[in-house]
Amino acid sequence: MSFTVVRGLQSEIFIPTVPPVFWTRVSKSLNEMVVALVTAGGVHLKSDKTFRLAGDSSYRRIPGDAKSDDLMVSHGGYDNTDVNKDINCMFPIDRIKELAREGFIKGVALTHIGFMGGGGNIAAFTEITGPEIAGELVEQNVDAVLMTAG
Amino acid sequence: MQRAIEEAGISTIIIAALPLVVRQNGAPRAVAPLVPMGANAGEPNNKEMQRAIVKDSLKNLVSIETPGEIVSLPYEYV
Numbered sequence: 001m002s003f004t005v006v007r008g009l010q011s012e013i014f015i016p017t018v019p020p021v022f023w024t025r026v027s028k029s030l031n032e033m034v035v036a037l038v039t040a041g042g043v044h045l046k047s048d049k050t051f052r053l054a055g056d057s058s059y060r061r062i063p064g065d066a067k068s069d070d071l072m073v074s075h076g077g078y079d080n081t082d083v084n085k086d087i088n089c090m091f092p093i094d095r096i097k098e099l100a101r102e103g104f105i106k107g108v109a110l111t112h113i114g115f116m117g118g119g120g121n122i123a124a125f126t127e128i129t130g131p132e133i134a135g136e137l138v139e140q141n142v143d144a145v146l147m148t149a150g
Numbered sequence: 151m152q153r154a155i156e157e158a159g160i161s162t163i164i165i166a167a168l169p170l171v172v173r174q175n176g177a178p179r180a181v182a183p184l185v186p187m188g189a190n191a192g193e194p195n196n197k198e199m200q201r202a203i204v205k206d207s208l209k210n211l212v213s214i215e216t217p218g219e220i221v222s223l224p225y226e227y228v
Contacts, residue, residue: 016174018173018174018176018218019153019175019176020176021176021178021217021218022153022156022157022176022178022217023156023178023217024156024157024159024160024161024162024178025161026161026211026212029212030208030209030211030212035208038151038152038155038162040151041188041190078187078188079186079187079188080188081188082186082188082189082193082194083188083189083194085194085195086194086195088191088192088194088197088200089188089189089190089191089192089193089194089200090188090189090190090191091191092191092192092200092203092204094197095191095197095200095201095204096204098201099201099204099205099208104205104208105208115151117151125151126154129151130151130153130154130155131154131158133151133154133155134154134155134157134158134160135158137155137158137160138158138159138160142160143160143161144160144161144162144163144208144211145152145155145160145161145162145163146162146163146165146204146207146208146211147151147152147162147163147164147165148164148165148190148191149151149152149164149166149172149190150164150166150167150168150169150171150172150175150177150187150190
């Protein structure tokens with residue numbers, strides 16, 4: 001039996017594809033881990049520069065010991081009502097400090113990261129911002145990252 | 151972003167309000183409480199719920215063994 005081969009033939013039906021897997025195995029128990037928070041929710045220090053709501057691929061450093069009252073959100077992509085009442089519902093900085101004090105985790109990272117996700121210049125996020133943020137976290141020897149986004 | 155951090159050698163987990171979007175984007179590990187976008191870590195000023203979500207998220211960071219797995223968390227704020 002012979003087959004007709006047509007190279008490059010594509011379905012007319014859009015089929016979403018899932019990108020290749022990235023995976024770093026967990027090698028420590030939680031009480032040995034220093035944990036950083038990373039959020040796409042547009043969180044930053046009130047004293048810091050706000051994000052440009054129309055699209056911004058920069059990021060802000062948030063000290064691990066920052067007070068929740070010193071933080072705010074600038075993000076045009078979701079309803080800010082809840083996070084304006086309590087930053088912890090998007091950026092649980094007080095909760096992660098409590099868990100470190102109790103010994104559930106070893107510690108809180110020196111610096112957390114906030115950026116404004118939900119679109120914008122995806123190429124800049126993928127090629128520049130993502131690797132920069134990852135590099136900062138590696139430099140400060142973070143063991144794990146808890147993210148809020150999506 | 152999560153993928154970039156994971157690629158750099160740090161294990162990550164995401165608290166997602168929109169688990170299907172997170173799956174589409176190829177998140178390595180995710181948890182999904184029943185929350186609206188913008189309150190991923192739980193109801194504002196509800197310390198107990200936020201604490202439980204954060205704790206369970208970290209436990210799942212350790213226990214999830216399959217890349218792309220999304221675990222539902224039994225907390226609801228709508």
